[in-house]
Amino acid sequence: MIPFNRPYIAGPELAHMAAAMASGKLSGNGEFTQKCQAYFADRYRFPKPLLTTSCTDALEMAALLCGIGPGDEVILPSFTFVSTANAFALRGADLVFMDSRADHPNLDAEQIEGLITPRTKVIVPVHYAGAACDMDRILDLARPRGIRVVEDAAQAIDATYKGRPLGSLGDLAAFSFHETKNIGAGEGGMLVINNPAYAARAEILWEKGTNRGAFFRGEVDKYGWVDVGSSFLPSELTAAFLFAQAQALDEIQAKRLAIWNRYHADLQELEQAGWVERPNLPSHASCNAHMYYLVCPDGGCRQRLIGFLKARGILAVFHYQSLHQSPFYSPKYRGPALPNADRFSDCLVRLPLFAGLTEAEQGRVIDALRDFFAGPTAGPSGREAAP
Ligand SMILES: *Cc1c(COP(=O)(O)O)cnc(C)c1O
Numbered sequence: 114m115i116p117f118n119r120p121y122i123a124g125p126e127l128a129h130m131a132a133a134m135a136s137g138k139l140s141g142n143g144e145f146t147q148k149c150q151a152y153f154a155d156r157y158r159f160p161k162p163l164l165t166t167s168c169t170d171a172l173e174m175a176a177l178l179c180g181i182g183p184g185d186e187v188i189l190p191s192f193t194f195v196s197t198a199n200a201f202a203l204r205g206a207d208l209v210f211m212d213s214r215a216d217h218p219n220l221d222a223e224q225i226e227g228l229i230t231p232r233t234k235v236i237v238p239v240h241y242a243g244a245a246c247d248m249d250r251i252l253d254l255a256r257p258r259g260i261r262v263v264e265d266a267a268q269a270i271d272a273t274y275k276g277r278p279l280g281s282l283g284d285l286a287a288f289s290f291h292e293t294k295n296i297g298a299g300e301g302g303m304l305v306i307n308n309p310a311y312a313a314r315a316e317i318l319w320e321k322g323t324n325r326g327a328f329f330r331g332e333v334d335k336y337g338w339v340d341v342g343s344s345f346l347p348s349e350l351t352a353a354f355l356f357a358q359a360q361a362l363d364e365i366q367a368k369r370l371a372i373w374n375r376y377h378a379d380l381q382e383l384e385q386a387g388w389v390e391r392p393n394l395p396s397h398a399s400c401n402a403h404m405y406y407l408v409c410p411d412g413g414c415r416q417r418l419i420g421f422l423k424a425r426g427i428l429a430v431f432h433y434q435s436l437h438q439s440p441f442y443s444p445k446y447r448g449p450a451l452p453n454a455d456r457f458s459d460c461l462v463r464l465p466l467f468a469g470l471t472e473a474e475q476g477r478v479i480d481a482l483r484d485f486f487a488g489p490t491a492g493p494s495g496r497e498a499a500p
Contacts, residue, residue, distance in 0.1 A: 115478065117428040120292040120299075121368075121468035123361030129353035141346025142326075145353040152359045153303065157278040161306040163319050164355070166347045168267040168289030171304035172200035174318055174345055175263045175285040178311045179235050181206045188228050189237040190220040191435040192454040197239055197265050198436050207232070210437040210446070213453040216393050218461070221453070222247040225254055233258070238283070239265040243295075243401035244394055245274035248282045261308075263287065270295050271366055272401035284308035295403055296358035296365060298351045318342040368468040369402035372475060376405045376464060379479045383407075388486045405464045406432070407482075412459035418485055419462060425481045428465065434458045 133145055146164050153162045165171045181187065183205035189197055191210035198208055209228050214221040218241040225236060236255055238246035248262075255262045262282070266272075267289035269279040280286035285308065290301030306315045316326040322342025327333045347355075358365070377391060384391045390408040394400055409415040415431060422429045435454040437446045464478055 115427045115465050115470075115474050116467075117430050117463065117465050118293045119467050119469050120297060121358075121365060123357050123365065125357040125360070126354045129357050130350050133349040133353040136349070139349050141348055141352075142320075143349040143352070145349050145356050146346070148356050149352050149359055150303075152356070153305075156362075157281060159278075159281060159305045159307070160309070161312050161315065163304045163306070163315060163345075164347050164352055165302040165304055165319075165345045166351070167196075167291065167300050168265075168287045168302040169196040169200070170343075170345045171287035171302045172196055172263070172265065173203065173343075174304050174315065175287060176200045176204045176206070176235075177318055177341070178285060178306075178315055179261045179263065181234055184232060185234040186230060186232045187235045187237060188225060188233060190218075190239050190241075190454065191437045191451050192218050192241070192433050192457050193239045193265065193436065194267065194433060195436065195439075196267075197237055198442075201235070201237075206234070208436075208442070209233070210435075210442075210448060210451065210454075212451040213457055215453050217244065217395060218242070218454075218457045219244060219246045219395070222250040222254075225251065229254065229258065229260070233260050235261045235263055237263050237265055239267075240269040240272065240279050242392065242406065243269045243272040243279070243403035244392070245269070245272060245279055245398040247395070247397065248274045249397075252282065261285070266305075267291075267302075268294060268403045269401065270403075271362060272403075273399040275397050276399075280305045281307060285311065290355055290358070295369060295401065296355070296362055298347070298355040298358065301347055301351050301355055304345075314340065319345045365468045366402065369466065370400070372466055372470055373400060373402035373405050375475060376466070376479070380407070380482065383482065383486050386486070402466070405466045406461050407464065408457065409460045409462060415460050415462050418482075421485045421488075422478070422481055425477070427478050427481055429462050429478075432457070432461050432463055 150162045181204040185206045187201040187206045188209045192213050261284045264283040264286035266280040266286045272279045286305040288303040290297045317340045322340045324339050325336045328336035383389045435458045
């Protein structure tokens with residue numbers, strides 16, 4: 114079976130975890146946490162990165178920092194992971210779901226202005242598949258109105274917008290180090306604080322509502338409960354694992370990009386035949402090879418394709434189901450139809466892509482795709498009815 118994802122082990126993970134064990138400190142904010150944060154600060158010029166136990170946690174911190182409460186509106190795409198929405202729903206926000214672009218799963222920045230009201234507090238661009246949203250347009254709308262921008266950069270490590278690192282553009286940005294992301298620690302995440310107004314409070318929320326960070330730096334002579342907060346820090350074991358992955362980022366990216374580029378070249382013929390769409394990277398975005406997906410002509414074709422690949426021992430998977438159509442949210446949803454989000458929900462399929470995918474394995478995936486789309490019965494809807 115070719116899995117959809119197989120966590121990649123860079124090599125030094127165990128040695129770093131052994132070093133953390135030998136150090137006598139396993140709880141959070143120790144040497145490896147500092148090393149990881151310094152690595153990302155240095156590599157991407159992030160002013161203040163804080164490791165978290167997940168991107169979900171980082172998004173929840175962001176919602177707290179933005180002071181979101183009942184009655185506040187948050188604009189976000191419907192085609193996204195539940196955590197993007199939950200972080201703000203937990204604070205009692207009204208969620209304003211918006212549509213994807215017709216040509217890309219990212220939110221359609223041209224539609225944001227019509228959704229802004231005096232209650233709008235935050236816009237959450239989700240960089241789907243690591244492809245940048247139109248950040249200039251979003252920031253131009255947000256800044257003069259005092260609206261905060263929280264980048265959901267869960268999939269966007271090492272990606273850029275007009276040459277600038279994703280995660281460095283919004284007031285805050287949340288990354289994921291879940292095992293399915295380019296680099297991971299099983300579970301893990303990072304909040305990047307770009308707006309200096311949030312820097313001090315971010316550290317306090319992170320340290321369970323205490324000024325422990327300032328205490329350890331010798332800035333205060335005792336520490337105590339100064340604000341709300343929670344347990345957002347990962348343990349040193351997680352940070353030690355992640356540090357090995359971070360140091361191998363260039364090697365991992367090179368492998369992933371080679372796989373992405375081969376899919377894109379070899380599957381061009383399927384797109385030219387009109388059978389399927391390949392990822393359409395906006396011109397302002399770089400490719401970080403987080404994901405390779407295809408968009409089928411309809412949901413039936415997508416299901417047949419997933420079944421066909423499975424019978425060939427290949428696990429390809431669909432992705433988000435529009436949140437405005439979800440069991441939890443659809444009874445509350447009062448907005449318009451979001452046809453592009455629904456189309457990507459129904460028609461998008463993700464192919465196996467991980468740093469350890471072999472050339473032979475990828476060849477099998479590509480051959481199976483060619484066979485499916487050339488086949489008389491398994492192809493797009495309509496063709497199977499032909500005599
Ligand atoms: C993976 C992902 C998350 C959640 O990340 P966790 O680290 O698993 O909490 C949030 N948003 C998007 C867009 C994601 O892809």
